[in-house]
Amino acid sequence: MDLLVRRFGVMPFEPVWRAMQDFNTRRSADTPDEVWLLQHPPIYTLGMAGKPEHLLQASDIPLLKIDRGGQITYHAPGQIIAYLLLDLKRHQLGVRELVRKMEQSVVNLLRNHGVSAHGDDAAPGVYLEDGAKIAALGLRVRRGCSYHGLSLNVDLDLTPFGWINPCGYQGMAVSRTADLGVNTPLDQLQEELLLMLHQTITPTCRLQAAAATLPQLPEPVASV
Numbered sequence: 001m002d003l004l005v006r007r008f009g010v011m012p013f014e015p016v017w018r019a020m021q022d023f024n025t026r027r028s029a030d031t032p033d034e035v036w037l038l039q040h041p042p043i044y045t046l047g048m049a050g051k052p053e054h055l056l057q058a059s060d061i062p063l064l065k066i067d068r069g070g071q072i073t074y075h076a077p078g079q080i081i082a083y084l085l086l087d088l089k090r091h092q093l094g095v096r097e098l099v100r101k102m103e104q105s106v107v108n109l110l111r112n113h114g115v116s117a118h119g120d121d122a123a124p125g126v127y128l129e130d131g132a133k134i135a136a137l138g139l140r141v142r143r144g145c146s147y148h149g150l151s152l153n154v155d156l157d158l159t160p161f162g163w164i165n166p167c168g169y170q171g172m173a174v175s176r177t178a179d180l181g182v183n184t185p186l187d188q189l190q191e192e193l194l195l196m197l198h199q200t201i202t203p204t205c206r207l208q209a210a211a212a213t214l215p216q217l218p219e220p221v222a223s224v
Contacts, residue, residue, distance in 0.1 A: 001032055001090075003205035005194060008038035008212050010077055013045065017066055019214040020147040023085055026217035027145060033090070033205065034215070035197065036083040036149075037190050040075040044164060047071055047138060057163035068138035068148040070124070071168030078156030078176075080190050082197060083149040088141065091202060095141050098201065099124050102150050105196040106135045109152075112192070113182045125167065126152075128180075132173035133166060152193060154178060154186045 008016075016038065023034070044055060044063045047070040054072045055063060061074075075081065088098065103119030106126040110117045117126050117134060126135035135152045153176035161174040177189065184192075198207055 001205055002208040003198065003202050004032050004034040004208050004210040006034060006036045006210050006212055006215075007190075008036060010039045010041060013040045013043045013064060013075065015214065016040075016083070020083060020085065021067070023215060023217060024140075024142050024145055024147050026220055027085075027087075027143075028220060029087075031087075031217065032208075033087055033202065034085040034210070035194065036081075036085070037194060038081050038083075039077045039079060039186075040081060042074075042076040042160065044072055044074055044160075045138075051168070054165040054168050055163070056165065059160065059163060061160055061163075066148075068140050070136070070138040072164050073136045073138070073151070073167055074160050074164060075151060076156045076160070078154055078186065080152040080154055080186060080193060081149065082152075082190075082193060084139075084146055084197070084201070086146045086202070087144065088146060089144050093201070095139065095146075098146060099137060099139065101201045102137055102197070103135075105193065105200045106150065106152060108200070109189070109193050109196045110134070110177075110180075110182075113177070113180075113184065115177070115180050115182065123167065123169070128175055130173070132175040134175045134177070136167060152177070152189070154189055 124137045155178040166172045
């Protein structure tokens, strides 16, 4: 089956989030899975069980409470976002296994650029050997299908991470590939990340480019 890939560039967070919810609600057993690659304008997002007190300093950056797991994180241009809209049964995946494979995809990408990193069973994400976090993960699984995904810091300004407890952890250091001797442009890193995700999570699918528009699936047919 095809794995449709949509490359959006910079897109506001909320319309993309609502489109993911709609896609999840309307998809059927025959709907191809999709990966959405993009960046967001500056925004803080707070997970379903997120605590507002993890926002430490008021700013002009908006805060949006959403329906993924996890606490608070920050998105901005210069960060690769990969949203995974997958039928987990189709790929014989449990949620925990999907998270591990997402982490491993980033670890493999960084290794190819000479950077050592690892995942963490207790605190999902990807971390450098000094403990700094370079990629955040957050998923929602509904009707057996995932949405949301991961973010990888490339060359964004990290200052706004200092105004939160990243992912709910006080004093957690955050890093980016630009500070690790990785000079590869973001667009190329994005394609390399896509390849790693494909090889690790959906190796039996065929990558197929799709239009850079938010999809609108037909209404599901009611059972008689």
